[in-house]
Amino acid sequence: MKVFDGIKGVSVLGSTGSIGRNTLEVIRKHPQRFKVISLAAGRNIRLLKEQIDEFRPAFVSVADKETALELKKAVSAPVEIGVGIEGATLAATYEGVDITLSAISGAAGLVPTMAAVKAGIDIALANKETLVLAGSLVMEEAAKRGVKILPVDSEHSAVFQSLSGHRSEDVKRIILTASGGPFLNSPIERLETVTREEALKHPKWNMGEKISIDSATLINKGLEVIEARWLFDVPPEKISVIIHPQSIVHSMVEYKDSSIVAQMSCPDMKGPIAYALAYPERIESGTPPLNLFNLKLDFIEPDFKRFPCLGLAFDALKSGGTTPTVLNAADEVAVGMFLKKRLHFTGIYKIIAEVMSKYSPREITSIEDVLEADRWARETALSLINESSPGLKA
Amino acid sequence: MKVFDGIKGVSVLGSTGSIGRNTLEVIRKHPQRFKVISLAAGRNIRLLKEQIDEFRPAFVSVADKETALELKKAVSAPVEIGVGIEGATLAATYEGVDITLSAISGAAGLVPTMAAVKAGIDIALANKETLVLAGSLVMEEAAKRGVKILPVDSEHSAVFQSLSGHRSEDVKRIILTASGGPFLNSPIERLETVTREEALKHPKWNMGEKISIDSATLINKGLEVIEARWLFDVPPEKISVIIHPQSIVHSMVEYKDSSIVAQMSCPDMKGPIAYALAYPERIESGTPPLNLFNLKLDFIEPDFKRFPCLGLAFDALKSGGTTPTVLNAADEVAVGMFLKKRLHFTGIYKIIAEVMSKYSPREITSIEDVLEADRWARETALSLINESSPGLKA
Numbered sequence: 001m002k003v004f005d006g007i008k009g010v011s012v013l014g015s016t017g018s019i020g021r022n023t024l025e026v027i028r029k030h031p032q033r034f035k036v037i038s039l040a041a042g043r044n045i046r047l048l049k050e051q052i053d054e055f056r057p058a059f060v061s062v063a064d065k066e067t068a069l070e071l072k073k074a075v076s077a078p079v080e081i082g083v084g085i086e087g088a089t090l091a092a093t094y095e096g097v098d099i100t101l102s103a104i105s106g107a108a109g110l111v112p113t114m115a116a117v118k119a120g121i122d123i124a125l126a127n128k129e130t131l132v133l134a135g136s137l138v139m140e141e142a143a144k145r146g147v148k149i150l151p152v153d154s155e156h157s158a159v160f161q162s163l164s165g166h167r168s169e170d171v172k173r174i175i176l177t178a179s180g181g182p183f184l185n186s187p188i189e190r191l192e193t194v195t196r197e198e199a200l201k202h203p204k205w206n207m208g209e210k211i212s213i214d215s216a217t218l219i220n221k222g223l224e225v226i227e228a229r230w231l232f233d234v235p236p237e238k239i240s241v242i243i244h245p246q247s248i249v250h251s252m253v254e255y256k257d258s259s260i261v262a263q264m265s266c267p268d269m270k271g272p273i274a275y276a277l278a279y280p281e282r283i284e285s286g287t288p289p290l291n292l293f294n295l296k297l298d299f300i301e302p303d304f305k306r307f308p309c310l311g312l313a314f315d316a317l318k319s320g321g322t323t324p325t326v327l328n329a330a331d332e333v334a335v336g337m338f339l340k341k342r343l344h345f346t347g348i349y350k351i352i353a354e355v356m357s358k359y360s361p362r363e364i365t366s367i368e369d370v371l372e373a374d375r376w377a378r379e380t381a382l383s384l385i386n387e388s389s390p391g392l393k394a
Numbered sequence: 395m396k397v398f399d400g401i402k403g404v405s406v407l408g409s410t411g412s413i414g415r416n417t418l419e420v421i422r423k424h425p426q427r428f429k430v431i432s433l434a435a436g437r438n439i440r441l442l443k444e445q446i447d448e449f450r451p452a453f454v455s456v457a458d459k460e461t462a463l464e465l466k467k468a469v470s471a472p473v474e475i476g477v478g479i480e481g482a483t484l485a486a487t488y489e490g491v492d493i494t495l496s497a498i499s500g501a502a503g504l505v506p507t508m509a510a511v512k513a514g515i516d517i518a519l520a521n522k523e524t525l526v527l528a529g530s531l532v533m534e535e536a537a538k539r540g541v542k543i544l545p546v547d548s549e550h551s552a553v554f555q556s557l558s559g560h561r562s563e564d565v566k567r568i569i570l571t572a573s574g575g576p577f578l579n580s581p582i583e584r585l586e587t588v589t590r591e592e593a594l595k596h597p598k599w600n601m602g603e604k605i606s607i608d609s610a611t612l613i614n615k616g617l618e619v620i621e622a623r624w625l626f627d628v629p630p631e632k633i634s635v636i637i638h639p640q641s642i643v644h645s646m647v648e649y650k651d652s653s654i655v656a657q658m659s660c661p662d663m664k665g666p667i668a669y670a671l672a673y674p675e676r677i678e679s680g681t682p683p684l685n686l687f688n689l690k691l692d693f694i695e696p697d698f699k700r701f702p703c704l705g706l707a708f709d710a711l712k713s714g715g716t717t718p719t720v721l722n723a724a725d726e727v728a729v730g731m732f733l734k735k736r737l738h739f740t741g742i743y744k745i746i747a748e749v750m751s752k753y754s755p756r757e758i759t760s761i762e763d764v765l766e767a768d769r770w771a772r773e774t775a776l777s778l779i780n781e782s783s784p785g786l787k788a
Binding site: 161256258259281292294295 | 557558559561569636651653655656659660665669675676677683684688691692693694695
């Protein structure tokens, strides 16, 4: 329900992360257009307090009770505080929210996002796991309730903009671009011994840790392929990936007359965020204009030997059902272990592949099926890492 | 009026030219979709006869009586034959025509195209002079009658595809790409002495003689700027030109959130032709798919010293009224003289600039105003060339 006339009420899930901070930058530029109703964050109290002081939300949620108590002491503004998934869900569906920007990292984003869809609230979707895990359920529910799922990933925003105004039956394929990450040109044999710091150093985008590692393995692009399959209702064989190191062309759509429509901009998340928040209008986003002069745009075929996780994602999509959930859960565990220096970089692929090989896919009939597959894959990945041969461990 | 149920009746004006031949190639691929009702050509009887034998139009028109008599002897199929502008106009508006592809070269395309608009027939527009000369009149008439003006120029087709589905009030600027022609990198002092053959050798597009020279001076891009101003109803200051030697990105639209939407394909006219003919559907065009791998895309600021005709076109657009007509007419005369080796390449600019400097712009209230300005500019250009100093003559 709308409480502010003419102003969109916004819930920001993951407000202290990279997407969340960019979202609040966009909102700051347009106080006549947007009002922050609620925020959900993790444990970054210092930044969350600043956000509360500036945007005066009615409700915020944090990771746990301890953080909530600490926050209560820190803030003077009157704000209701919730915790955990229940808190995030309440934030996503709070009274007055017209659009929920879903940018909690990982599988944890699914439940609050689905709750917002069920409440008839439009979604600006940065949490790709929502569709990776439960694409069919979420899109069905959204269609039933007339809820818009507006992409915030730069790639999906580009596809969305390149499909706009064209007939979906004329699409030959969607081409997602990938920067190729920090190891595009490293010798393959070096990948086993790359450090946490090397893997985190993304050449084009400044992002959170998990997504930076996922960009280095290219599994991030694989998750985006799965996301695109549901968001745009296209079969897997109509989705390709192409390496584009400059990250200027954010994605493309090829039509059956061999015409390609593409979207370009400086690599800056404020553009896609602003487009999703204000859709169908465009507003000043804060993304600087692209200087076309002396631009160099390269496109390279992805090497599935260098980036075997990308192949796993296509396999998971083809296998269907709960398999993408298993892929994603195993990846979250493996990346976590890599970040803790308990797994080699190349061990990420090995763990996911092994977890997937042990799994028998199931149909998805409810969120419960998804959450169960998620639990199973996490446990299996963890025990594989704990029991694994020294070759996997860093 | 439609005579073939479910099939679009097509009139092809300029059927033996480059665009005309490409159009018939597209139509050949889709006999269940298109039927050629009429053709208009010049003096290429051999090719026109072949086209009549294959496509069996009800009516054709040629340049003059002599050609008509010759054609009558050559063809056995029953076909009505007309001549001159009246013949082309009859072709454009013949019974059963649903869409007229207007690809007669130069100012001669205006009258038949306008007649088709007045008859309520959709236009696939390759003849840019129609809008350069009488943009306000033609677009007004088209709006009044619900006639679609669908661009066939690759640049305008690209803009059309990049605007589709987006709000026109969000457009920051239209960016027309130009290959830069054969003299993009020649020393400027060499331009005075370039030969007819050098100027005709376009690096990317295989086109007619007039448009090839216009691409070498870049006045073609200037005419396209004027065309875009009317076609998309954007003020001149929102249209830019950028050199893109590979001719892969056919044009772009920049929006106010710094997002750029672009259209790409192999340089091949069948794509835009098919899009215009079948709009809003896309059909197999015969344009080969673009191979994105190892593509190099460069964008360079245009040098108005090297290409002063481009500046003249912007001046003409700003001056308004009948000035673009004068620019175009002087260019047609000057290019004709260059092709006859009676004018230096750099003389083309000098003649147009001098004709324009002698002209006092007038408002356009009817096609008559346009035709009068056209006549005046042709006479003035001719006499300037005939009386000119030896420096201008080749």
